[in-house]
Amino acid sequence: MKQIVAAEKLFTGTDWLLNHAMVVEENHIHSIVPIVSLNEKPAYQYSYIIPALIDLQIYGAGGQLLSVFPTMEALQLLQDYCIKGGAAWFQPTVATNSHEVIYACINAVRQFQQKPNNRCIGLHVEGPWINREKRGAHLSEYIYQPNKEQVTSLLEYGKGVITMITLAPEIVSSDLVEFIQSKGIVVSAGHSNADYATATKAFNEGITTATHLYNAMSPLQHRAPGMVGAIFNHPTVNCSIVPDGYHVDFEAIQIAKKQMGERLFAITDAVTETQTGPYPHQLNGDKYEANGILSGSALTMLTCLQKLHLHANIELGEAIRMCSLYPARVIQKENISGMLKPGQKADWIALDVDLSCVKAVE
Structure with missing residues (x-):
């Protein structure tokens, strides 16, 4: 199953990316790209997407x-x-x-x-x-x-x-x-x-x-x-x-x-x-x-x-x-990274402008 989510600010664990989308397939991150480069509209757009x-x-x-x-x-x-x-x-x-x-x-x-x-x-x-x-x-x-x-x-x-x-x-x-x-x-x-x-x-x-x-x-x-x-x-x-x-x-x-x-x-x-x-x-x-x-x-x-x-x-x-x-x-567990990077498990949450959780990890 493919899912595309976007945020005004997406934090990978090392970098802040503005107006980027994350493409998730089979619960893994396929790619992180600028929203403007997408051919299809994201399912959701949040204030913040960060590692869970x-x-x-x-x-x-x-x-x-x-x-x-x-x-x-x-x-x-x-x-x-x-x-x-x-x-x-x-x-x-x-x-x-x-x-x-x-x-x-x-x-x-x-x-x-x-x-x-x-x-x-x-x-x-x-x-x-x-x-x-x-x-x-x-x-x-x-x-x-x-x-x-x-x-x-x-x-x-x-x-x-x-x-x-x-x-x-x-x-x-x-x-x-x-x-x-x-x-x-x-x-x-x-x-x-x-x-x-x-x-x-x-x-x-x-x-x-x-x-x-x-x-x-x-x-x-x-x-x-x-x-x-x-x-x-x-x-x-x-x-x-x-x-x-x-x-x-x-x-x-x-x-x-x-x-x-x-x-x-x-x-x-x-x-x-x-x-x-x-x-x-x-x-x-x-x-x-x-x-x-x-x-x-x-x-x-x-x-x-x-x-x-x-x-x-x-x-x-x-x-x-x-x-x-x-x-x-x-x-030090292989499946727990604390980051959002292509190829890794899609453990992410979304926050609003007040830093309240609006989308918990699935």
């Missing part, structure tokens, strides 16, 4: 937190939420929890990924191999320092499902980190109290990513630059950030952006209201709290984009890249 967005850290939607409801239904609600919020791909996340809960989430994701047209990247396991001192809203009773047998057991059970693990590099030995990475899993440093030297060593030894900049990590201080300082100073390590104005002040996002450039990307860190399980998230305004502690956002990826552009004063194309191209680089 990508969320690498989200916990639940529609009142069903994945860790409480490790089911196909919960994952479908999560996918629907992500698509409505501009994301074509999502990585459901389970925070520090019991082995039984983590394994149940693995089972649910494995089953969901067998469903046609699913948009699930895989499972992000955040903890339990983290530092208690930087646990944030994570529950202390589930946190532990793993040995090789425990790591092997989880990875074998989660083979083909676990795509990312957040851990504290001062808690997990470098040989175990290397072992995890050898299985094709992205290791992200987070919930960590590592000092500058320890964090830098971990990044130099191959950890490519860090989790929610500033939150639950050793801070940047003038005599102790901590993990934040190590992230700023490292030439290659990427880091996510939660741009809701609560997890991080917008001026702090501006500072980080100047330091990190293309290495900084957005996540929603979004949860949903729940009264059961160890994480009873409650909506407080437009953020969530668990036991009185900030525990997650109410963001979508599109609201991430909007806040980065409108409140952190990041140029629109760069804000889009922080929500699409840069997460794609982190997760």
Whole structure:
């Protein structure tokens, strides 16, 4: 099936094209051409066409937190939420929890990924191999320092499902980190109290990513630059950030952006209201709290984009890249590019002049 859509402004992921059309065939981009060169009229003309967005850290939607409801239904609600919020791909996340809960989430994701047209990247396991001192809203009773047998057991059970693990590099030995990475899993440093030297060593030894900049990590201080300082100073390590104005002040996002450039990307860190399980998230305004502690956002990826552009004063194309191209680089999946280029999968969304979504990904 052939489809032609056009926009006043089309963003490929690298360039802005004015008054261009995108020709889509069999859900792949055939070509991107000036509207005036077309022999036939486009089916639609939008204000903006941009690459669909990508969320690498989200916990639940529609009142069903994945860790409480490790089911196909919960994952479908999560996918629907992500698509409505501009994301074509999502990585459901389970925070520090019991082995039984983590394994149940693995089972649910494995089953969901067998469903046609699913948009699930895989499972992000955040903890339990983290530092208690930087646990944030994570529950202390589930946190532990793993040995090789425990790591092997989880990875074998989660083979083909676990795509990312957040851990504290001062808690997990470098040989175990290397072992995890050898299985094709992205290791992200987070919930960590590592000092500058320890964090830098971990990044130099191959950890490519860090989790929610500033939150639950050793801070940047003038005599102790901590993990934040190590992230700023490292030439290659990427880091996510939660741009809701609560997890991080917008001026702090501006500072980080100047330091990190293309290495900084957005996540929603979004949860949903729940009264059961160890994480009873409650909506407080437009953020969530668990036991009185900030525990997650109410963001979508599109609201991430909007806040980065409108409140952190990041140029629109760069804000889009922080929500699409840069997460794609982190997760490194062949079919997820975060770009609009001929020959690639046609994962695109359309926005109006107010940057609201008027056409979600199909």
